[in-house]
Amino acid sequence: MKMxxxxxxxxxxxxTCVLRPxxxxxxxLLAMYxxxxxxxxxxxxxxxxxxxxxxxxxxxxxxxxxxxxxxxxLDGSASGLPEVVGIVSLERxxxxxSEITYWIAPAFWNTGLASExxxxxxxARPQGARTLFGSVFQDNxxxxxxxxxxxxxYLGDAETFCVARGGTVPTWTYTLKLD
Numbered sequence: 001m002k003m004x005x006x007x008x009x010x011x012x013x014x015x016t017c018v019l020r021p022x023x024x025x026x027x028x029l030l031a032m033y034x035x036x037x038x039x040x041x042x043x044x045x046x047x048x049x050x051x052x053x054x055x056x057x058x059x060x061x062x063x064x065x066x067x068x069x070x071x072x073x074l075d076g077s078a079s080g081l082p083e084v085v086g087i088v089s090l091e092r093x094x095x096x097x098s099e100i101t102y103w104i105a106p107a108f109w110n111t112g113l114a115s116e117x118x119x120x121x122x123x124a125r126p127q128g129a130r131t132l133f134g135s136v137f138q139d140n141x142x143x144x145x146x147x148x149x150x151x152x153x154y155l156g157d158a159e160t161f162c163v164a165r166g167g168t169v170p171t172w173t174y175t176l177k178l179d
Contacts, residue, residue, distance in 0.1 A: 009070050014120035016079045019072035019088060022062040026073055029084040031055040033105045040164035042140055043103055048164035068092050074117050088117045090127050098129035114146045122150060130178050138170040147174040
């Protein structure tokens with residue numbers, strides 16, 4: 001049996017879950033969650049309905065050694081939760097900056113898992129960024145609270161394209177200086 005090789009990416013311990021690199025074996029849970037319209041509409045990039053092969057392609061991009069975005073599964077198995085309860089990612093930007101994105105499976109909304117994952121990433125600084133940015137849809141105040149509860153400050157309004165909604169959606173942008 002061929003062992004799966006994942007390009008080097010740090011594993012980060014949080015209180016309830018472990019942030020770990022994606023594995024091919026995560027495809028089933030990821031497809032179930034990403035196929036949920038509520039998750040897709042809260043994301044910029046997840047299409048709805050989710051086409052065949054989209055989850056596998058997402059995992060392959062996350063494992064690509066030339067990636068510009070590091071993606072972690074929120075693995076709750078040590079706490080009796082599923083192996084994947086959400087995703088958190090950091091995209092490398094210029095000048096020691098990164099952008100954070102995240103989603104949590106609807107069954108785990110309002111449990112603090114998103115804040116826990118964001119705090120763990122801030123503490124670990126796996127990309128060495130000195131400034132983090134986060135952007136959330138204005139119709140998702142819970143995601144905005146995650147950022148503000150983790151120390152981010154409001155930067156301004158913008159808009160971005162949402163694949164699942166098929167159009168541009170107003171956003172709030174936040175920043176966190178780590179110096």
